[in-house]
Amino acid sequence: xxxxxxxxxxxxxxxxxxxxxxxxxxxxxxxxxxxxxxxxxxxxxxxxxxxxxxxxxxxxxxxxxxxxxxxxxxxxxxxxxxxxxxxxxxxxxxxxxxxxxxxxxxxxxxxxxxxxxxxxxxxxxxxxxxxxxxxxxxxxxxxxxxxxxxxxxxxxxxxxxxxxxxxxxxxxxxxxxxxxxxxxxxxxxxxxxxxxxxxxxxxxxxxxxxxxxxxxxxxxxxxxxxxxxxxxxxxxxxxxxxxxxxxxxxxxxxxxxxxxxxxxxxxxxxxxxxxxxxxxxxxxxxxxxxxxxxxxxxxxxxxxxxxxxxxxxxxxxxxxxxxxxxxxxxxxxxxxxxxxxxxxxxxxxxxxxxxxxxxxxxxxxxxxxxxxxx
Amino acid sequence: xxxxxxxxxxxxxxxxxxxxxxxxxxxxxxxxxxxxxxxxxxxxxxxxxxxxxxxxxxxxxxxxxxxxxxxxxxxxxxxxxxxxxxxxxxxxxxxxxxxxxxxxxxxxxxxxxxxxxxxxxxxxxxxxxxxxxxxxxxxxxxxxxxxxxxxxxxxxxxxxxxxxxx
Ligand code: SF4
Ligand code: SF4
Numbered sequence: 410x411x412x413x414x415x416x417x418x419x420x421x422x423x424x425x426x427x428x429x430x431x432x433x434x435x436x437x438x439x440x441x442x443x444x445x446x447x448x449x450x451x452x453x454x455x456x457x458x459x460x461x462x463x464x465x466x467x468x469x470x471x472x473x474x475x476x477x478x479x480x481x482x483x484x485x486x487x488x489x490x491x492x493x494x495x496x497x498x499x500x501x502x503x504x505x506x507x508x509x510x511x512x513x514x515x516x517x518x519x520x521x522x523x524x525x526x527x528x529x530x531x532x533x534x535x536x537x538x539x540x541x542x543x544x545x546x547x548x549x550x551x552x553x554x555x556x557x558x559x560x561x562x563x564x565x566x567x568x569x570x571x572x573x574x575x576x577x578x579x580x581x582x583x584x585x586x587x588x589x590x591x592x593x594x595x596x597x598x599x600x601x602x603x604x605x606x607x608x609x610x611x612x613x614x615x616x617x618x619x620x621x622x623x624x625x626x627x628x629x630x631x632x633x634x635x636x637x638x639x640x641x642x643x644x645x646x647x648x649x650x651x652x653x654x655x656x657x658x659x660x661x662x663x664x665x666x667x668x669x670x671x672x673x674x675x676x677x678x679x680x681x682x683x684x685x686x687x688x689x690x691x692x693x694x695x696x697x698x699x700x701x702x703x704x705x706x707x708x709x710x711x712x713x714x715x716x717x718x719x720x721x722x723x724x725x726x727x728x729x730x731x732x733x734x735x736x737x738x739x740x741x742x743x744x745x746x747x748x749x750x751x752x753x754x755x756x757x758x759x760x761x762x763x764x765x766x767x768x769x770x771x772x773x774x775x776x777x778x779x780x781x782x783x
Numbered sequence: 784x785x786x787x788x789x790x791x792x793x794x795x796x797x798x799x800x801x802x803x804x805x806x807x808x809x810x811x812x813x814x815x816x817x818x819x820x821x822x823x824x825x826x827x828x829x830x831x832x833x834x835x836x837x838x839x840x841x842x843x844x845x846x847x848x849x850x851x852x853x854x855x856x857x858x859x860x861x862x863x864x865x866x867x868x869x870x871x872x873x874x875x876x877x878x879x880x881x882x883x884x885x886x887x888x889x890x891x892x893x894x895x896x897x898x899x900x901x902x903x904x905x906x907x908x909x910x911x912x913x914x915x916x917x918x919x920x921x922x923x924x925x926x927x928x929x930x931x932x933x934x935x936x937x938x939x940x941x942x943x944x945x946x947x948x949x
Contacts, residue, residue, distance in 0.1 A: 560833065563838075564834070564837045564838035568898070579904070605804060610803075612797075707905075
């Protein structure tokens, strides 16, 4: 028999080696999971990455700090705004640039809108992964409203290189505050639908509760951050533990669930949406008139040294590390991306579950593949 | 016995939660006012689909005299992170016989543009702007390379300089 035609390998001891991906609808990107199965039970998951490696870190070494911004968009494209902000904050802190108050509050509002949009997309796709196609349309319907706000203000819907060291590229649209408040009101009304459609669904609960349990120790050992880490009781919200921007002046809760299963990670994200709505409500009123950017030299040069800045993206802690030799390009740039750590915990938590649950587990980690490869 | 009760209670609970979800879809199915789907190619000419600030492509606005604002300074070329812009200048004789540098071709590679907006922000004379066209599908890749200044166009400021001198 011609074994080459088969898309799986059977070992002598009866184990089956199966490739999930790189073109698999539920990995949401080009990720290949090499799964070792015993019957239908997962024995081992080996992630293979690098299919969408673009060398962003290397490219950064040949770009000025203003040009780097548009590259960071393309790492975790669903938290584009936070990625931009990380680099901007790093440059601002290194040079001691005082950013106008208006910019700080606009950035917070945009951060949270991006976070909601990201969680909505995740919610839609997660429902779809588990067979609830209806959820997809409801999530996308409401996400469209946020994208409209983005498009009105900065002209792009997903990759809006809108931050620049010192402030914003240009001012937001005059209707920005009004439309944001309208969205908050609208979405508060629609959020219970999400719970009725998916959270309370008995099939969904059976497929996620008790599946892929990650202990707090595992989360810390692997450096799992973001909602996935907080679902295991690991308090890791950078907005709380190392506030940047104006997060220390806003009231919100850090959502922590102790169960550590897929459902806990799901609930953390759903509750985070509510918290984000609260933050937006507080911050929108505080957007005062003023300049949209501080005065920055056309060519930014960081003084010699090492710099580190971390922010909370929709998926966890993003760290930006820069070594500067005093020139206009960074000497070395490194991104500590949340998804990289979140992916490699998969082997530990998926062991012993059925192959069908693997989708539920990898989906609940909310992976964005370009962020892993960079 | 309790096992049997639990079995039926589970079924009931399942039906109840499924009913909760079905009610939502049913509600939207029966209320046409809530429909958000747009019939895309059909509505294209009837209503505006994108906002004014939409980043479709980089364009160079020309006025009615076929004049633009570009001096050919090359700042946008320098700032573009991907090399999507090429500036080709030429020398033309100016007023008193002196040669002056003007733009010959402002070449824009749409296929390489990442829509970062730096060229538009840094242009000292605001010669560039965003165009709202987003239907960029073409049959040949070479069609994505465009010359932004129209043939026969000239720099707006050139006349002003001449007027000021005379
Ligand atoms: S478009 Fe603006 S920046 Fe570019 S060459 Fe012309 S004047 Fe200079
Ligand atoms: S928008 Fe950015 S990538 Fe596109 S041409 Fe301008 S500077 Fe280059």
